[in-house]
Amino acid sequence: MSRLFRLWVILPMVGAGLVLAGGAAHAAEPGPIQIPLAVFPGRDPGPVQCPGGTYVAVTPGRSQSAVFVLQDPGPIQCPAGIDVLRDPGPINLPAVQNEAVALPLTAADCAQGIALFNQELALLGVPGTSPVGTAASAPGTNDPCPGGTAALAALHGALANVPVAPGTFGLAEPGPINRPGGFVLAEPGPVQVPGVVFSYVLDRSGTPRGLWLEQDPGPISRPTLLVLVPSGTPGVSRLRDPGPIAFG
Numbered sequence: 001m002s003r004l005f006r007l008w009v010i011l012p013m014v015g016a017g018l019v020l021a022g023g024a025a026h027a028a029e030p031g032p033i034q035i036p037l038a039v040f041p042g043r044d045p046g047p048v049q050c051p052g053g054t055y056v057a058v059t060p061g062r063s064q065s066a067v068f069v070l071q072d073p074g075p076i077q078c079p080a081g082i083d084v085l086r087d088p089g090p091i092n093l094p095a096v097q098n099e100a101v102a103l104p105l106t107a108a109d110c111a112q113g114i115a116l117f118n119q120e121l122a123l124l125g126v127p128g129t130s131p132v133g134t135a136a137s138a139p140g141t142n143d144p145c146p147g148g149t150a151a152l153a154a155l156h157g158a159l160a161n162v163p164v165a166p167g168t169f170g171l172a173e174p175g176p177i178n179r180p181g182g183f184v185l186a187e188p189g190p191v192q193v194p195g196v197v198f199s200y201v202l203d204r205s206g207t208p209r210g211l212w213l214e215q216d217p218g219p220i221s222r223p224t225l226l227v228l229v230p231s232g233t234p235g236v237s238r239l240r241d242p243g244p245i246a247f248g
Helices: 110-123 146-159
Strands: 008-010 018-020 033-039 053-057 067-071 081-087 097-103 169-174 181-187 195-202 208-215 223-230 236-240
Touching: 033 181, 053 169, 053 181, 067 110, 067 181, 067 195, 081 110, 081 195, 081 208, 097 110, 097 208, 110 146, 208 236
Parallel strands: 033 169
Antiparallel strands: 008 018, 033 053, 053 067, 067 081, 081 097, 097 236, 169 181, 181 195, 195 208, 208 223, 223 236
């Protein structure tokens, strides 16, 4: 039985639905690897051309592998654009980076977005891009973050060389009606990487909020639940432990 059916978790309505993940240990695979996220048409019955997304695990075979989700923005019926990096760092030490930025980048989150793209490029073993000249639009364009556009293009170029993991499944769905967001499921199948379910919406400032559920692929197979909370910069959020959860 796949990991998908070994753990059932119901997430609150923040663009979330029924969440499935889980798993036992399997043989380690060379990394990094990616799981493409198939985007199905939204609630509009007409044809929708939604851009794809991907889930990347940097070091398969390690329960502490850094992972990230990159979903390009598209029309209103598509999942909202977002880039989320979950880097737990060494065991028993504070996380290296747990951050998300909404896409496309704006002048407000330009610097943070470039830093995030560069961090992901570094994890893939690719030199980052220069953040110089990111504050203003490029001449003759209305791009508020040309440096971010260049860094994202470099990231896409690096991802073109990352192999797709066999036997895996990825899904991206739009968020709630009339509210930008999305639902992402990365089912690793036989590959020993964390299984992830991620549900998010963008608030009025364009900042992501949501829930991230990650299933450790190790022998203990512990699920980790994190919440996506605003960082204070519009368009930028942090993944944090939700703390004690009270019911009733």
